[in-house]
Amino acid sequence: MTVDGARTTRAERQAQTRESLIEVARDMFLADGYAATSLDKVAVRAGFSKGAVYSNFSGKEELCMAVLDSIHEEQIAGVVEAFTRDTDLDGRIEAFAAWAREGLGQPRWTALEVEFGAIARQSPYVATELVKRHRAIRSAIAQLVRQVTTEAGLDDVVDADQAATTLLSLGIGLGTLRSLDHSIDVSVFADTMRALLRGSRP
């Protein structure tokens, strides 16, 4: 580069463009859904043209994948925070339940996740990438379950992997139902979680 103190290099500016597009796309995908959001509108609302999108992503699918990654990052941070705040079993379970309640209360991201998941049937790229991420999430949940149950001396009673599958499925299902019908009672998630981790009846 000509001047070391230059405000931005070309690569930096492109990275900024990419971030802008992801941010705007995230808002629009979450607000209107994947299919209902056109790349043109995303680009224009971010102050670019469609060319900028195709210059930063292979297409709509990869853009949405980046959006989902950005969402997952936040989501995971939230869970970890909820889990590290308390150290005793009940506190952790309650923190996890509260986090889940919050996430399921505003279930737009579940709806997006699930709408995008439907595309996997047509796109091997989406299929493999989503499976990768779902497995990672499931492992993370299983790890948390293992941590909780081990400390509570229940690790020989609870199968962490099955518990993780149950919790993830229940979360997806509740979020899906709730995105249609706001009257769905979300408390069953926390109840089931407590039952899984503590053995009480849901």
Next chain:
Amino acid sequence: MTVDGARTTRAERQAQTRESLIEVARDMFLADGYAATSLDKVAVRAGFSKGAVYSNFSGKEELCMAVLDSIHEEQIAGVVEAFTRDTDLDGRIEAFAAWAREGLGQPRWTALEVEFGAIARQSPYVATELVKRHRAIRSAIAQLVRQVTTEAGLDDVVDADQAATTLLSLGIGLGTLRSLDHSIDVSVFADTMRALLRGSRP
């Protein structure tokens, strides 16, 4: 009409056309998904043109609604059959579990249901119609749970509505995950069901 013994009246023939379209659309929606199935292909494969579709349905959404209704009809018949075959608690639970296992093993319909559900955000028609149907399904499940638990003398321990919400959500979530990742273990559904209906740990 001119002849009482006429093979078919106009209305009858239209009803046949409608049924043909629903049948073909069902196969294609289940095989390829909602978005990936074009009305033109449906019409041609049924031996008609797109005009026939719009003459029988208000549009793609209503056609898919009719397809879902036809699927639900079959599904409900399956559950009822599974439940009336046996009369004791364990037999019924096992029959229900087996039915769920079968349904979740071929989860194309869950994927369709859920992909179509994403459209509700954009279409008030789809939203209200789907909510209607989901509530009916949830009530039906709750009714079955109530029946089982009452006969087992557990009706004061188990909240049938909450159990129904849990089971429906878990089914949707598992189906969604499974439509992407065939390695997902479906046995957790039956386990959770048994836990809900019998009180044993999942």
Next chain:
DNA sequence: ACCGTTCAGATACTATCGGTATCTGATTGG
């Protein structure tokens, strides 16, 4: 038996959107 009406379905057209091909002008390294 005839005939004007109706209407299921066909045909032709429009608008929108994802994706591709091509272009342009500012940044970059030499």
Next chain:
DNA sequence: CCAATCAGATACCGATAGTATCTGAACGGT
């Protein structure tokens, strides 16, 4: 200062949901 590069713009294409219009066969009243 200049030629190459490349982020992003522009112009275009193909597919598809939906609309407007048309057609011909079935229908009912006479």
